[in-house]
Amino acid sequence: MNLAGRMGFRGRLIAAMIALVVLVSLVIGALLMVYLFEDEKSRAMQQLAIGERMAREVLERRTDLNLSRLSVVVQDFGFRSAVASGDPGTLDSALENHSRRARADFALLTNSAGDLLASTLNQQIPDASPPLSQPGSSPGSARTFIHLGGQGYEVLNVPVEGPGLRATLMAGFALDQPLANLIARLSGTEVIFRARTNADEAFRVLAATGNREMPMEQELTPAPQARSLLDPTRYFSRTINLGGTSASEIEIVLMISREASLQNYYTRAKEIALLVSAILVFAILLALIIARYLGKPLLQLADYARAVGDGENPKPPEFRTGGELKQLRNALGDMLVRLREREAQIRYAATHDDVTGLGNRNALMQSVRELFEVGNACTLIGMRLEDLSDVNDTLGLEFGDRVLAGISERLQAELPNALMIARTGGGEFLALVPPRSPDRVDSLTRRLHGVIESPLQINNTPFSIRAIMVTMELPEDAANTNELRRRLNLTFERAQDHPEPITRYRPGQDESHLRELQLIADLHTAIADNSLHMNYQPKLNSRTGQLEQLEALVRWIHPELGFVPPEEFISLAEKSGQINDLTAHILKRVATDARAWNEQGVDAGVAINLSAKDLTWPALADHVAETFADWHHHLERITLEVTESALMEDPVEALATLHRLKALGVTLSVDDFGTGYSSLSQLRTLPVQELKIDKSFVLKLESEPQDQLIVRSTIDMAHGLGLKVVAEGVESLQGWQLLQQWGCDLAQGFYLSRPVAAADLAETAQALAARHQELAQCTMEYSR
Amino acid sequence: MIKKCLVVVLTFLAWPTPVVSSELTVTVTNSGSNEPVPDAVVYLDRSETLTPITAEISQKDRAFHPRVSILPVGSRVEFPNRDNTQHHVYSFSPAKTFNIELYAGKPEAPILFDQPGVVELGCNIHDQMQAFIIVTNTRAIGQTDAEGQVTLSIDAGTSPLTLNIWHPRLPDNTRPVTRGLDNLLSQTLAIDLVPARETDDAMDLLQQRFREL
Numbered sequence: 001m002n003l004a005g006r007m008g009f010r011g012r013l014i015a016a017m018i019a020l021v022v023l024v025s026l027v028i029g030a031l032l033m034v035y036l037f038e039d040e041k042s043r044a045m046q047q048l049a050i051g052e053r054m055a056r057e058v059l060e061r062r063t064d065l066n067l068s069r070l071s072v073v074v075q076d077f078g079f080r081s082a083v084a085s086g087d088p089g090t091l092d093s094a095l096e097n098h099s100r101r102a103r104a105d106f107a108l109l110t111n112s113a114g115d116l117l118a119s120t121l122n123q124q125i126p127d128a129s130p131p132l133s134q135p136g137s138s139p140g141s142a143r144t145f146i147h148l149g150g151q152g153y154e155v156l157n158v159p160v161e162g163p164g165l166r167a168t169l170m171a172g173f174a175l176d177q178p179l180a181n182l183i184a185r186l187s188g189t190e191v192i193f194r195a196r197t198n199a200d201e202a203f204r205v206l207a208a209t210g211n212r213e214m215p216m217e218q219e220l221t222p223a224p225q226a227r228s229l230l231d232p233t234r235y236f237s238r239t240i241n242l243g244g245t246s247a248s249e250i251e252i253v254l255m256i257s258r259e260a261s262l263q264n265y266y267t268r269a270k271e272i273a274l275l276v277s278a279i280l281v282f283a284i285l286l287a288l289i290i291a292r293y294l295g296k297p298l299l300q301l302a303d304y305a306r307a308v309g310d311g312e313n314p315k316p317p318e319f320r321t322g323g324e325l326k327q328l329r330n331a332l333g334d335m336l337v338r339l340r341e342r343e344a345q346i347r348y349a350a351t352h353d354d355v356t357g358l359g360n361r362n363a364l365m366q367s368v369r370e371l372f373e374v375g376n377a378c379t380l381i382g383m384r385l386e387d388l389s390d391v392n393d394t395l396g397l398e399f400g401d402r403v404l405a406g407i408s409e410r411l412q413a414e415l416p417n418a419l420m421i422a423r424t425g426g427g428e429f430l431a432l433v434p435p436r437s438p439d440r441v442d443s444l445t446r447r448l449h450g451v452i453e454s455p456l457q458i459n460n461t462p463f464s465i466r467a468i469m470v471t472m473e474l475p476e477d478a479a480n481t482n483e484l485r486r487r488l489n490l491t492f493e494r495a496q497d498h499p500e501p502i503t504r505y506r507p508g509q510d511e512s513h514l515r516e517l518q519l520i521a522d523l524h525t526a527i528a529d530n531s532l533h534m535n536y537q538p539k540l541n542s543r544t545g546q547l548e549q550l551e552a553l554v555r556w557i558h559p560e561l562g563f564v565p566p567e568e569f570i571s572l573a574e575k576s577g578q579i580n581d582l583t584a585h586i587l588k589r590v591a592t593d594a595r596a597w598n599e600q601g602v603d604a605g606v607a608i609n610l611s612a613k614d615l616t617w618p619a620l621a622d623h624v625a626e627t628f629a630d631w632h633h634h635l636e637r638i639t640l641e642v643t644e645s646a647l648m649e650d651p652v653e654a655l656a657t658l659h660r661l662k663a664l665g666v667t668l669s670v671d672d673f674g675t676g677y678s679s680l681s682q683l684r685t686l687p688v689q690e691l692k693i694d695k696s697f698v699l700k701l702e703s704e705p706q707d708q709l710i711v712r713s714t715i716d717m718a719h720g721l722g723l724k725v726v727a728e729g730v731e732s733l734q735g736w737q738l739l740q741q742w743g744c745d746l747a748q749g750f751y752l753s754r755p756v757a758a759a760d761l762a763e764t765a766q767a768l769a770a771r772h773q774e775l776a777q778c779t780m781e782y783s784r
Numbered sequence: 785m786i787k788k789c790l791v792v793v794l795t796f797l798a799w800p801t802p803v804v805s806s807e808l809t810v811t812v813t814n815s816g817s818n819e820p821v822p823d824a825v826v827y828l829d830r831s832e833t834l835t836p837i838t839a840e841i842s843q844k845d846r847a848f849h850p851r852v853s854i855l856p857v858g859s860r861v862e863f864p865n866r867d868n869t870q871h872h873v874y875s876f877s878p879a880k881t882f883n884i885e886l887y888a889g890k891p892e893a894p895i896l897f898d899q900p901g902v903v904e905l906g907c908n909i910h911d912q913m914q915a916f917i918i919v920t921n922t923r924a925i926g927q928t929d930a931e932g933q934v935t936l937s938i939d940a941g942t943s944p945l946t947l948n949i950w951h952p953r954l955p956d957n958t959r960p961v962t963r964g965l966d967n968l969l970s971q972t973l974a975i976d977l978v979p980a981r982e983t984d985d986a987m988d989l990l991q992q993r994f995r996e997l
Contacts, residue, residue, distance in 0.1 A: 075911060077872075077874075077908045080876065081876075083876075084876035084881065112956065162876050162906065163874065163875055163876060163877065163904035163905055163906030163914065164875055164876040164877030164878070164881075164902075164903065164904040164906075164958055165876045166956060166958060
């Protein structure tokens, strides 16, 4: 039995029971001891009292006997004659003779006046005071006790009353050893006769029974009434004062050896101690058994409750005891049942969709997880109902729920061998079906799509809803639930843009998506860490061939992925909402760099590309103004380039922004002109001062007559509209010269200069200046 | 028998006095209870010449008859035994010590009482038998009546007188108590008496058997 583990209820029960038993036993034992002791003591006292009565009786009897003897003596005619004769010799001999007849130890004879007539003693009686009268004895006789010469005597006075005679006979009878023995034999106590002649003196022992040494003096002092258990004296005693003459005192002391009288007591105490010990052992055993008996069902119940708590389905313990424990057990059983029910409800709610009764996302993910664990393959068919929110909004949620229920029924009907069909979102259903060949998957999905989109009868109204469907092969297309969720979403997103009703996940899609995610995250860091690079491409005045402007081009060398094309990360910045931060960052960098190169002696304006999203940024104008507050040139030399498509996206807002920028005084340029769809009328209304012909028209300008026509007419048209024209992508001298001829205002391109870092600008500017002859020639031709 | 004794005493009391005398009436009471004491012998302490007589104190039914006798000095007393048992009559009184060994019938000679005083008689084998003889040498002697009164004739001019009072129940009945008289008129005198001893008239079985013999 593991006591340490089970201490607690059982241990406390045992402890309490044992403590109770010990307490009760000790109290009973102590009471018994005290009572036994008192009993023994009172028995001893009683014996002493009996002894006293006995002693007194013995003395009385002896007195009576002696008195009657003496009365015979005093009535004896011879004795009387001797007394009457008055002859001292006769008197003495008669007294001696007759007192011996009466067995007196001594005798005296006095006349009526108290004068001593005769005596058998050599010495004087110590006290001759009148004897105390004793009731019950013959008239005139008296008894007294005296102490004489180391011996105690009972002295009897008897009158001698012959006709005409008046004398008194005093006879003494010793309180001797035989008397003591007699009293001791009758009373069962030790007997001591003792006397003292003075109240201050100690007692002298006259006679004593027993052959042991004389008891200590203090033990013979009168016993105090209250004697306790721990009384140190060795005897219980009782003192009988025989009175005596005034000067001396004679006592009989009766004693019972305390040890002897308590022998019984000690024996019984031992027995009681044994008995109490036995009861204790028995009680402890009983307590252990009872505790075990009482504690066992509790432990069983505890185990039962623990098992219930652990979610097991244990069997209720069987035990014989009834009452509360049984109730408790039944209650635990009921609890278990209800727990199971509630658990089932919760589990059902957690894994089921309450509208359709299908599994929910959790259930599907669980199934997929299991599938992955066992390594089985299967096909996932996903479906999203389009316009479900519109249905809910217009026809009510109830109607929407009916649609969902109808769709669910169809799915279940069409996919009888599906491993799992779940509704995983508002209008999203996923089904796991056994794997099959791609063609069969395709045909199945198409059939399913047809069935789903066929009209439903809801409230007797035919209702059809559009759906897009995706398929994935597991585990080829996704090896864990995270991948599955991500790639599924990706595929759904792609399907949304896709004309086909069915989209299959293509491997690799997710990887590019992941790259985008990483770039988005890292771009934020790059902006914050100022780790983007700025390159600047010179724009030259086609007439003078002089450096007039530098177009800021942002470059990003990713620490892991290397060079990231600006188109990619800018579009990601637009998607992830970081474009405004990026633009602001570029504006600040450009402002800083421009100040630096201006100090190095490079005199050039700047051109900065704006994103379409920048035009819907209301704070853009303010931001530009703030950034370039201490711009070292006129603000006109700051050119902000916007694409045509950006202008098309939200024309009203973009226009408002452009107006604000124009009000600021910066130059606005339409980038990539010619690739968009902007109409001339629209162009007319735009507050721009510049057009930038897309490089696709310029790159092969010298060899493509159509491009030449477009460029030349665009230049003319722009000039007609009062706009400056910038050409980009100049890669050859011929191109450059053509542009010069046609009056293009500015141009840029690899022929002129590649984009360079800010630090290299000074050098580039010098190189361009050195080529001035070559570049300016055209100007002369043009001017010609 | 009692009447006879009384006659003897009365005769003695009625003895003619030669001297002209007056009479003294004395009342004796018990000092304990103030009751009159009958049968107390009262006499003057005086010495006169009286004529002796012969009296008889018989023993009958284990008792002396009479119990109290008043005799002039020199009188003789016969002790006839009229019981069917023998008696041993004796006296240890200083006034007269005698001893008549066990006898039946009548002793050979009467006993002479030649000294005044109280003689107490006893029987050695019947302890309860008791008798008193007041041997006197005065005529002024008498016994109190039922009222405790006695009248004595006394000579004039003899005061102060010493009066002797004796009673069997005096604490020491071997001698009278004396009282001084300062006048000769009637006197009330108190004496101490011990309580009367319970008379044991009932005979024990042995004595009954003796009587039946």
